[in-house]
Amino acid sequence: xxxxxxxxxxxxxxxxxxxxxxxxxxxxxxxxxxxxxxxxxxxxxxxxxxxxxxxxxxxxxxxxxxxxxxxxxxxxxxxxxxxxxxxxxxxxxxxxxxxxxxxxxxxxxxxxxxxxxxxxxxxxxxxxxxxxxxxxxxxxxxxxxxxxxxxxxxxxxxxxxxxxxxxxxxxxxxxxxxxxxxxxxxxxxxxxxxxxxxxxxxxxxxxxxxxxxxxxxxxxxxxxxxxxxxxxxxxxxxxxxxxxxxxxxxxxxxxxxxxxxxxxxxxxxxxxxxxxxxxxxxxxxxxxxxxxxxxxxxxxxxxxxxxxxxxxxxxxxxxxxxxxxxxxxxxxxxxxxxxxxxxxxxxxxxxxxxxxxxxxxxxxxxxxxxxxxxxxxxxxxxxxxxxxxxxxxxxxxxxxxxxxxxxxxxxxxxxxxxxxxxxxxxxxxxxxxxxxxxxxxxxxxxxxxxxxxxxxxxxxxxxxxxxxxxxxxxxxxxxxxxxxxxxxxxxxxxxxxxx
Numbered sequence: 001x002x003x004x005x006x007x008x009x010x011x012x013x014x015x016x017x018x019x020x021x022x023x024x025x026x027x028x029x030x031x032x033x034x035x036x037x038x039x040x041x042x043x044x045x046x047x048x049x050x051x052x053x054x055x056x057x058x059x060x061x062x063x064x065x066x067x068x069x070x071x072x073x074x075x076x077x078x079x080x081x082x083x084x085x086x087x088x089x090x091x092x093x094x095x096x097x098x099x100x101x102x103x104x105x106x107x108x109x110x111x112x113x114x115x116x117x118x119x120x121x122x123x124x125x126x127x128x129x130x131x132x133x134x135x136x137x138x139x140x141x142x143x144x145x146x147x148x149x150x151x152x153x154x155x156x157x158x159x160x161x162x163x164x165x166x167x168x169x170x171x172x173x174x175x176x177x178x179x180x181x182x183x184x185x186x187x188x189x190x191x192x193x194x195x196x197x198x199x200x201x202x203x204x205x206x207x208x209x210x211x212x213x214x215x216x217x218x219x220x221x222x223x224x225x226x227x228x229x230x231x232x233x234x235x236x237x238x239x240x241x242x243x244x245x246x247x248x249x250x251x252x253x254x255x256x257x258x259x260x261x262x263x264x265x266x267x268x269x270x271x272x273x274x275x276x277x278x279x280x281x282x283x284x285x286x287x288x289x290x291x292x293x294x295x296x297x298x299x300x301x302x303x304x305x306x307x308x309x310x311x312x313x314x315x316x317x318x319x320x321x322x323x324x325x326x327x328x329x330x331x332x333x334x335x336x337x338x339x340x341x342x343x344x345x346x347x348x349x350x351x352x353x354x355x356x357x358x359x360x361x362x363x364x365x366x367x368x369x370x371x372x373x374x375x376x377x378x379x380x381x382x383x384x385x386x387x388x389x390x391x392x393x394x395x396x397x398x399x400x401x402x403x404x405x406x407x408x409x410x411x412x413x414x415x416x417x418x419x420x421x422x423x424x425x426x427x428x429x430x431x432x433x434x435x436x437x438x439x440x441x442x443x444x445x446x447x448x449x450x451x452x453x454x455x456x457x458x459x460x461x462x463x464x465x466x467x468x469x470x471x472x473x474x475x476x477x478x479x480x481x482x483x484x485x486x487x488x489x490x491x492x493x494x495x496x497x498x499x
Contacts (some may be wrong), residue, residue: 130180271338347488397488
């Protein structure tokens with residue numbers, strides 16, 4: 001072989017060995033605006049894959065010099081993945097990506113931190129035809145091209161759906177008044193920097209004289225909901241009011257609570273209690289399903305109740321973060337063993353010893369410290385949109401949480417392998433990163449088909465995080481439960497409770 005050809009092949013090998021792909025690196029914050037109370041979630045793709053690739057947060061417009069770094073972390077060598085940084089004060093920032101311990105910027109994404117979440121509301125929930133609509137807003141970004149618009153309720157943010165709109169003229173807090181509208185249901189929506197990315201919205205109705213509202217805007221789950229109404233038609237035992245999930249269809253199957261108004265034109269009716277959620281009370285005339293008026297309200301939990309983060313019904317929570325592994329979170333419908341659907345996180349094993357899959361779910365809960373979920377329960381299944389031989393298995397997996405404590409951050413992990421090996425809870429510290437891990441045997445078996453466990457049996461996983469923390473750190477206390485992490489499993493009804 002000629003020397004020239006040999007040198008060409010060597011150079012080609014060096015180039016290919018340096019980087020085996022040509023896809024563009026991408027980095028993106030999970031949202032463009034954050035509050036000072038929110039952690040920062042960053043998603044990246046097509047990294048180099050070196051253990052010292054790194055990601056950092058800088059003030060917007062600053063140089064890449066080390067003294068400007070606010071938060072940073074090695075990637076550990078992943079190609080595609082996510083990471084979470086701590087909160088920041090109010091300001092404008094950029095997340096930046098670097099390869100191989102260098103300061104050569106690969107890609108960046110800008111975001112802002114505001115003092116509080118954007119809030120916006122109309123001065124009334126219901127207007128008459130041609131009555132002016134006043135909109136109050138707080139915590140806009142302050143850009144001269146922030147804008148607020150009125151849309152038909154449920155429509156997309158496309159410009160063609162805008163009924164009326166105004167710039168906020170750089171105000172962060174203020175009020176805008178729009179001209180009156182025809183009968184109908186509408187939404188007021190807020191946008192930053194001339195974009196179509198919605199920051200906040202609020203619903204209202206234009207009705208012909210009828211008024212309906214609940215006696216409170218927010219209830220606890222232990223409270224009955226009382227509905228006040230004016231200007232009903234007064235049809236004896238035919239006019240009626242009902243509570244629906246917010247934005248649901250008027251179909252009767254969506255009715256949660258209801259009552260006739262007993263022929264009263266003005267009055268009130270008490271309908272009962274509801275679980276945590278967002279709802280609407282709706283008024284109808286003469287036993288029809290023709291919507292006459294609506295009013296939105298919320299039910300929130302109090303200490304002693306539960307917050308459900310994933311129930312597997314009607315699809316999965318959009319908040320799941322897929323860090324590693326071959327498969328995204330999968331929604332499994334009724335297979336004869338579970339009537340409401342469930343979550344499947346497919347494990348990815350190497351040589352039957354190492355599980356590479358990892359999934360995160362933000363929790364951010366300072367009130368409730370008991371972690372619960374149903375595990376197991378489903379047979380192996382065909383993975384959607386994959387060849388017939390691609391099967392999801394209930395392989396062994398682990399359950400963990402990331403928490404803030406009075407002594408700093410902790411990661412707690414429950415693993416039934418520790419049960420198998422009669423291992424007591426133990427504590428480890430990563431000296432380089434300062435990470436403290438707390439390991440525990442699991443209260444239930446995580447492997448189906450072994451040790452006499454019925455493959456179709458659902459077991460209830462329940463741990464008191466505060467109590468478990470004190471087993472290894474008796475003087476420590478939980479401040480907040482920040483996130484759940486799992487390496488696989490068939491799961492349902494994931495929640496945090498306080499008793």
